Amino acid sequence: MAGTPQTAAEGRPDRATKGFLAHRNLLFTVAYEMLGSAADAEDVLQETWLRWAGVDLATVRDQRAYLVRITTRQALIRLRTLGRRKESYVGSWLPEPLLTAPDVAEDVALADSVSMAMLLVLETLAPTERAVFVLREVFDLGYDEIAEAVDRSPAAVRQIAHRARAHVAARRPRQVVSPTETRYALDAFQRAVETGDLQGLLDILAPDVVLLGDGGGVKQAVLRPIVGVEKVARLVIGGWGKVAGITSLRPAQVNGQPALVVQFDGELDTVLALRIDEGLISGIYAIRNPEKLSHMQRETFLSR
Template identity: 85%
Template structure:
């Protein structure tokens, strides 16, 4: 399903009421659309599924009596969260049959995302993978509380729990994430310098320079979705990862180029083959070293990389 196209069509079709005025329901939805997309994407790690959630949100919102709605933003976030939770459980079943490792769908983001440190951290590939280790409800509560700063009462309505229960879930999720997230705040400059060193070492085949920038326990994950060739299981250890990266690039037919870019609010790399995007490589940095390498090759997950995606809190 092309969620983005069909959702935009529906919104455009309902945008004007008599006399060319924008009807209130459409106006509210359009005003908060980027926020709602960000909520859904952080919940799901998939832009395609987030777009489908937005279409479902619009369909439900269009039938709401606005006279009964006190806070339109909160109401829309509640609908989006509930639809995301439903989709997240479906995604869980889909991932069980996924070929190889499942990685979040990378997004080419606007410069202002990187400027919002908390937002950039929350949508980074490393953080989205940490969120994958939470239960659906824990993920919803963590995202709404820690990223979007919603009150416990609002979150309770969104996840259909009592506020006291939500507080307990939030505490549990926060501790779980804290134990697994990158150990310190990493500046874009530090990430860019590490990626530059990584790129030079891979392109020149300099094994020692590559080992110098990789943590001893670095993990390389690849996602080809069963469509493109990729490692099926994570590769652990600097020596194994370094030799695989250098050897893999040397065997690529035709001209290959690693190009710096900005993905999910953080510096990343595009691997281009014959001028076409083949792979997006994102990283996790801890203590100045690369501890995680995430290579997404699945073409379905690269379909949005030709345009920037606007994310908002």
């Protein structure tokens, strides 16, 4: 990792570096789930390292908890800055997609927590609510640990956790969808787009399906959500379907879930992630902003 020194004379990492590297994937996952941005999560890790490097390790009882606390505080600072950037963002803001390692999909709870659908639900939480929810529900931290990380009392954290849990439960997919179900829906979607089969696409879309596009003002994308099965189906077939001869759609593991990568003239153009509810596609998320596609070039390792 850039900025992480090797300080021992023989080139081996010192104790601080070893502790940081041992938990790096976990810390990145915490920051990413709080921010929805891999680039900002990497910046948070740099800030975490700088603070960790100055800590007297003799005073640290639990390195994991201490590092998570630093990361959470830095992510909260960054989350408020990110909120201001989103206010001036052109069109819909979608989380930054990650090409994830196979073991992420094997951890059902982790894959669900980093899915595009869940990250969009987390976007509707206030910063402290998001931090509390992520640390409690995803990483199973105790209320006392979370209280130290967000600078609230344990009693207040319990109340925030209860409120955030209810908020997320009302908005998250109604059930955990298996990778097999997601892959089936994705295959049907891909066949319909590649063959221009409008009816086939209508059959796999939910009546209230929503399509969101994120071009960041750099690439063409729908500026507002498109809602309804007829509008979405015709837009999809009329968009990607019409250029199927020079565009390839290939499956990929994105944020722990099956997704599609659209290539145009051999270049990565769009990442298509789906939300599945009761076997039908209820959300289509098309990320085209080039600045958000850099983590699709290599696998990202996440952990809890």
